Amino acid sequence: MQSELPEIVIGEVINSNIRPWLHFPELISSVMISSYDLIKSKGIVYKIRNRGGLREYLELPQGISLWLDSGGYQIMKKQLNIFVEKIAWLYEILDADYYISLDYPSIPGERREIRLKKMKKTIENFDYLVRKLSPRGKIIVPVIHFSPKLEDYDYLINLYSEEYGCKIIAFGGFVPPLLSSKGTKRARLKSVLALYYVSKLAEKRRIHVMGLGSITTLSILNTLRIHSTDSAAWRVKAAYGKIILPWGGERHVTHRKVNFGRKKLTNDEFIEMIELIKRTRGFPFKYDDLKTFLAKKVFQKFEYRALFNAWIILTWAKKTPPKSGPFRQLYNMAKNLRYLSLDEIRELWSKLDYVKQSDLMKYIIKNT
Numbered sequence: 154m155q156s157e158l159p160e161i162v163i164g165e166v167i168n169s170n171i172r173p174w175l176h177f178p179e180l181i182s183s184v185m186i187s188s189y190d191l192i193k194s195k196g197i198v199y200k201i202r203n204r205g206g207l208r209e210y211l212e213l214p215q216g217i218s219l220w221l222d223s224g225g226y227q228i229m230k231k232q233l234n235i236f237v238e239k240i241a242w243l244y245e246i247l248d249a250d251y252y253i254s255l256d257y258p259s260i261p262g263e264r265r266e267i268r269l270k271k272m273k274k275t276i277e278n279f280d281y282l283v284r285k286l287s288p289r290g291k292i293i294v295p296v297i298h299f300s301p302k303l304e305d306y307d308y309l310i311n312l313y314s315e316e317y318g319c320k321i322i323a324f325g326g327f328v329p330p331l332l333s334s335k336g337t338k339r340a341r342l343k344s345v346l347a348l349y350y351v352s353k354l355a356e357k358r359r360i361h362v363m364g365l366g367s368i369t370t371l372s373i374l375n376t377l378r379i380h381s382t383d384s385a386a387w388r389v390k391a392a393y394g395k396i397i398l399p400w401g402g403e404r405h406v407t408h409r410k411v412n413f414g415r416k417k418l419t420n421d422e423f424i425e426m427i428e429l430i431k432r433t434r435g436f437p438f439k440y441d442d443l444k445t446f447l448a449k450k451v452f453q454k455f456e457y458r459a460l461f462n463a464w465i466i467l468t469w470a471k472k473t474p475p476k477s478g479p480f481r482q483l484y485n486m487a488k489n490l491r492y493l494s495l496d497e498i499r500e501l502w503s504k505l506d507y508v509k510q511s512d513l514m515k516y517i518i519k520n521t
Contacts, residue, residue, distance in 0.1 A: 159374045161366050161467055162220055164385035165211075166190050167197060171388070171456055173463040177437040178214050180467040185383045186211070188243050189224025192235065198243065206248040220383070221249040225256040225296070226325070226364070237278045241285050244293075251321065252286070254279040256296035258326045261340065268300065276312070283317065294361070295319055298326035299347060303502055306347065310354045324351055325363040342513065343505060345483050349377050349490045350498050368397050369480055371470040376487040387466050391458035396451065398422065399429050399469045401476055406452040423447075437464055482514075489517045 162183040163173055167190040174181045186207070191197055204210040208219060223240050240255045255278045257271035279295045286293060295317070297309045313319040327344060352360045359380040365371070366384020374382055390397055394407035396418070404418035418426075427443050430436055437460065440446035450457040475481040493501070501516065508516075 158381075159362070159371065159379045159471070160381040161371070161470070162218075162361070162381055162383040163387075163463065163467075164222075164364075164366075164383045165388070167194060167211075169388075171459050172212065173387075173460060174211075174213060174217055176460055177435065177464060177467070178217065180435070180464070181217055183218040183220060183381070184211070184213060185220040185222055186249075187222045187224045187227060188240060189222075189227040191243055191247075192224065192239070198246070202246065208248055218251065219249045220251045220253065221247060222253045222383075223255040225253075226258050237281050240278075241282055244282065244286055244291060245289070251292050251294050252282070253294045253323055254282055254296055256298070256325055259298040259300065260326075261299075265302075268298075272298070272305070272309075279313075279317075292321070294321045294323050296323045296325045296363070297351070299324075299344065301343070303347075303350060303499060306351050306354060310351065314355060314358055319358065321359040321361060322351075322355060323361045323363055324348065327362055328364050339505060341479060341483055342486070343502075345373065345377070345487055346490065346498060346502060346505070348374075348379065349487070349493075350495070350502075352377060352379055353495060353498070366466065366470075368401055368403075368466060368470040368473060369475060371466070372472070372474045373480070373484050373487050375471045376484060377491065384466055387462035388459050391455055391462050394458075395462075396458055397462045397465045399426060399433075399465055399473070401473050406458070433468065435468070486514060486517060489514075493517070 160182055162185045163181055164185045164187070165172065167186055174184060201207055201210045207213075207221070211219075213219060221244065224235075235255070237255050244252045254275070256275045257278075259268050259271055275296060275298075279293065282293045295309075295313045297306065297313075300306065310322065313322050327348065348360075348362065362374060362379055362382040364385070365374060365382045367386040371382070371384075387397070390403055393405075394409045395403045395405050397403050404416055404422065406418050423444075427447070430443060438446065438450070438457075451461045452458070474484050490498075501513070504513065504516070
């Protein structure tokens with residue numbers, strides 16, 4: 154099991170035949186399944202119950218935690234109208250260790266009144282699920298969302314930690330501002346600063362960041378000492394014909410047409426990757442010739458690419474800082490943020506819209 158932070162929760166779809174925990178269970182501590190997959194798959198819930206429960210259906214070894222996500226983000230993207238009563242029904246009959254509350258994700262640039270309405274509805278859903286399911290021993294995890302107002306975090310962390318006594322709080326809506334290409338500097342700086350503010354505000358409570366388990370971001374979360382995040386990047390990249398490199402970045406390795414990230418794996422990178430794998434214990438595949446195995450299995454078959462990517466993320470991602478560019482700057486910023494107090498973070502937040510990024514970095518370094 155992994156002992157470093159953040160813990161990587163492997164996100165998987167319910168009817169997948171990949172299931173990384175069957176190939177390298179010693180690297181996996183937690184798995185997440187989305188309720189959206191359960192809602193859209195007709196009859197799947199009854200198949201799960203007939204099989205003996207969700208853990209049995211997934212063939213999940215003992216000792217690996219199981220998270221059940223509400224699917225709030227997918228529901229929003231598909232513009233579906235799913236009632237909290239439906240989620241409560243699923244959570245009541247399915248076995249898991251943690252159940253994430255049904256949330257209403259915010260969108261960057263959203264008007265304040267809309268954001269507050271979504272926040273209110275998200276709190277109401279959490280309260281409903283807690284009252285209905287906590288007496289049955291179910292651990293419901295609340296969700297807070299990225300906000301341009303620090304006072305929102307003050308209110309929500311106090312609400313969930315003091316009034317409800319939550320030991321785990323999920324941070325959602327973090328991916329769009331962090332990975333945005335428009336308004337990049339401000340959005341990304343605010344994302345990292347908000348995340349650290351929340352983790353420091355929550356003190357000993359566990360913060361789980363939704364959907365940030367990529368090789369680009371995990372080292373930043375590690376630097377900020379975030380407790381956990383979930384990753385579906387290993388599967389998504391494989392579906393696009395890509396592999397994740399041990400030293401960061403991704404490369405396209407199939408002949409299919411792609412609309413973004415067209416960079417191909419070079420021969421020098423191929424050789425370097427082979428040498429790294431040979432020196433790394435626990436490569437999960439048996440092979441006679443690694444070069445042929447990668448070319449014929451990993452590069453040509455989705456399932457092998459997905460497993461390879463999952464192994465790379467679990468083995469390398471947290472110890473691979475971004476090499477260059479804006480994410481390297483965010484990584485350097487995160488290293489210095491750890492020494493700032495809450496008041497200093499509030500002061501820094503108030504300056505974000507009015508000063509240059511270079512001056513912000515000088516300010517952070519000076520105060521650490």
